[in-house]
Amino acid sequence: MNTHTTSRKHTGTALSVNLNKVALVRNTRELGIPSVLFAAATCLDAGAHGITVHPRPDARHIRAEDVHQLSALIAKEWPGVEFNVEGNPFHNLMDFVRELRPHQATFVPDSETQSTSDHGWTFPEDAARLRPLIAEAKALGVRVSLFMDPEPEMMAAAKAVGADRVELYTEGYAASRGTSRADAVLALYAEAARAALAAGLEVNAGHDLSRENLTEFLRAVPGVLEVSIGHAFVADALELGYEATTKSYLQCIAEAG
Numbered sequence: 001m002n003t004h005t006t007s008r009k010h011t012g013t014a015l016s017v018n019l020n021k022v023a024l025v026r027n028t029r030e031l032g033i034p035s036v037l038f039a040a041a042t043c044l045d046a047g048a049h050g051i052t053v054h055p056r057p058d059a060r061h062i063r064a065e066d067v068h069q070l071s072a073l074i075a076k077e078w079p080g081v082e083f084n085v086e087g088n089p090f091h092n093l094m095d096f097v098r099e100l101r102p103h104q105a106t107f108v109p110d111s112e113t114q115s116t117s118d119h120g121w122t123f124p125e126d127a128a129r130l131r132p133l134i135a136e137a138k139a140l141g142v143r144v145s146l147f148m149d150p151e152p153e154m155m156a157a158a159k160a161v162g163a164d165r166v167e168l169y170t171e172g173y174a175a176s177r178g179t180s181r182a183d184a185v186l187a188l189y190a191e192a193a194r195a196a197l198a199a200g201l202e203v204n205a206g207h208d209l210s211r212e213n214l215t216e217f218l219r220a221v222p223g224v225l226e227v228s229i230g231h232a233f234v235a236d237a238l239e240l241g242y243e244a245t246t247k248s249y250l251q252c253i254a255e256a257g
């Protein structure tokens with residue numbers, strides 16, 4: 001592979017592809033397929049702006065060697081692409097931050113055994129223990145994003161502990177669509193984003209975003225710099241392939257204006 005120097009400069013929201021579920025399928029046999037690296041290269045070739053992984057402590061999907069290999073691949077072949085590593089900073093995430101210094105670390109308050117991420121940080125309860133780890137990651141040159149529920153009143157506290165960004169946990173939005181609460185829930189996400197921006201934070205979003213709900217979300221919620229999408233993306237890629245799926249999600253972002 002040669003170095004891909006095509007500019008990754010873009011306006012609007014960046015698409016970061018989460019490869020957890022490629023690794024989940026791979027891990028069901030000892031054959032090394034589907035390849036996480038091939039998935040990353042193909043999605044990046046198709047125009048994705050970044051790669052996200054969530055190496056959980058039980059290595060149910062993304063393993064430590066995946067994180068190291070993706071970090072090396074992006075650094076060597078994709079200088080303009082962002083690598084976002086998610087995890088609980090009180091479990092295994094800081095080891096990756098210290099060793100690999102990814103562009104971004106997304107702090108997620110998951111327990112070691114929970115089936116998926118299902119809540120954000122809370123303040124003031126989490127502030128004292130988060131502050132030094134956020135400072136350490138930033139001192140290493142790593143942008144820190146805190147996984148947060150859409151709670152406008154929590155955004156100033158997220159800024160106060162040193163976060164650069166918040167990632168709005170969007171499962172609640174996805175689940176509300178088609179219900180009587182849909183408009184109110186989407187309005188809450190917009191209010192949370194405005195509160196984050198007013199506090200001096202940048203805004204990411206993720207969890208259960210899909211081709212069905214992405215454009216509506218980005219039209220309603222201001223200032224979203226990055227969406228990280230994995231489960232629906234990989235499901236779509238099983239039917240459409242990585243290239244067409246990447247281009248389809250980029251089109252959803254473009255249609256948001």
Ligand SMILES: CC(=O)[C@@H](O)[C@H](O)COP(=O)(O)O
Nearest residue numbers: 020054086108116117206207
């Ligand atoms: C933090 C978050 O919402 C997702 O990024 C997370 O990576 C999902 O984890 P699973 O892929 O293990 O469900």
Ligand SMILES: NCC(=O)COP(=O)(O)O
Nearest residue numbers: 018206207208228230231
């Ligand atoms: N931070 C969200 C993410 O990376 C992927 O979440 P999902 O699309 O797998 O739900």
